[in-house]
Amino acid sequence: MNIAGAAARTGLPPKTIRYYEDIGLVRPDRSANGYRDFGGPDLHKLAFLARARSLGFTIEDCRALLALYEDRQRTSADVKRVAEEHLARIDRKLAELESMRQALGRLVERCQGDERPECPIIDDLAGGSPAAERPAA
Amino acid sequence: MNIAGAAARTGLPPKTIRYYEDIGLVRPDRSANGYRDFGGPDLHKLAFLARARSLGFTIEDCRALLALYEDRQRTSADVKRVAEEHLARIDRKLAELESMRQALGRLVERCQGDERPECPIIDDLAGGSPAAERPAA
DNA sequence: GATAGAGCTTCCCGTCACTGGAGGGTCAAG
DNA sequence: CTTGACCCTCCAGTGACGGGAAGCTCTATC
Structure with a gap:
């Protein structure tokens, strides 16, 4: 399957898929004409990446998660640790x-948002009441 | 006042202050030796920028807000519009x-986070129950 | 006056996860 | 045989800085 097909199946733009290959997240075959040829496992990996990215995992998290995904010796504790660290970042x-x-x-x-120049927003930015209106700043 | 002094007063790192000059947000004088020399208005601008950045405004927002800050003809509606757009981005x-x-x-x-490989996180990423457990994904 | 160390300068590269675009090869339809 | 839609690689840019090199200046000490 060509890159456009893989893009359609996974929801990832072709540019992103090429980028993921660049950084070694997927390694699709190549057809005789030099076109990328995505097989079933490649498509699964790309879908995995799309989902992981949509949950906000970094690319390096994705790399680790993909490795765990393919590691039959993995423990759910390994996966949970990665997810919990990300959860902490989100929080x-x-x-x-x-x-x-x-x-x-x-x-x-x-x-007020009117035609006059007086504005508490600008006042605050300018240092308005340096300790009063911004407690524990 | 040298850059280290300005940094101490505003809480901005020297690198950031130089960057703000690069992109035209401040224009400190130069001493005879070539060192930047920050005057009162420069320090106010830098503090303004530090506060605006801490509220998450982009650099371009900051540029606009600084212009409004210095514009006696501004209206509070102008300021409020910038702030509301940012508020919408935050939301x-x-x-x-x-x-x-x-x-x-x-x-x-x-x-479970135990030593076994079974893991709902990996299962979800791998496309687990494509429509059941991720409603409206 | 010499020297050491801190502070200042500019300049360039790296970050993160792509995105856009140039320049050029390939394929299918008419 | 041409057109248009694909595909390829490579380069540059994004936002808002941070790190670090190479080199000048200032201050304190001897």
Whole structure:
């Protein structure tokens, strides 16, 4: 199966599939004309990668997970450890974004959004009330 | 004030301050020896940038916000629009991360994390139950 | 005055996970 | 035989810096 077929089956863009080959995540055969030829196992790996990436795993996580996927000696503890580390990264990022969302949301609420120049958002950025309105900043 | 002083005052690393000059966000004077010399307005701008970046604004947002900061003809509506667009970006990212967190969290919960190879996480990535366990994927 | 060490400068490369585009070969249909 | 849709490789750019090399300047000490 050509790259466009593999792309259609996995939802990954052809460019991404080529990139995954570049970095050694898949090794499709080559047809006589030099075209990549994806077999069943390649398609499974690509689908695996697409799913893992959609869960936010990094490429290196994906590499490790693929290796575990193909390792019959793996333990579920190995897999769980990778997933839990990623979960922790997600939680840290969520906390960061939620804190931003809260701070920015408060400022936006207080901004009149009219034709006048006075603006609590700009005031805050400019250092407005350096310790009062931004507790524990 | 030298770059190390500016860094200490604003919390920004010297590298970042040089980068901000490179891309035209600040234009500190130069001393006779070629060293950057940050004055009061430069320090204010850098602090403004540090605060805006900590709220997750992109560099281009920061450029726009700095321009509004210095524009006496600005309206608070201009500022609010930039902030609301960023808020929307944050909310989209939060929704994405929360969806990842939920999907991954369910898988991790169901994984025994023992010495056996059976693992719902790997099974899911490998396409486990393509429509059952991942509703609306 | 010599020297050591810290601090400053510029410049270039690397990050992460792709994406876009140039330049060129291959294939199927009409 | 040409057209258009594929495919290939290689290079450059993204965002927002960080690391590190090579070299100049300042300050303190001897």
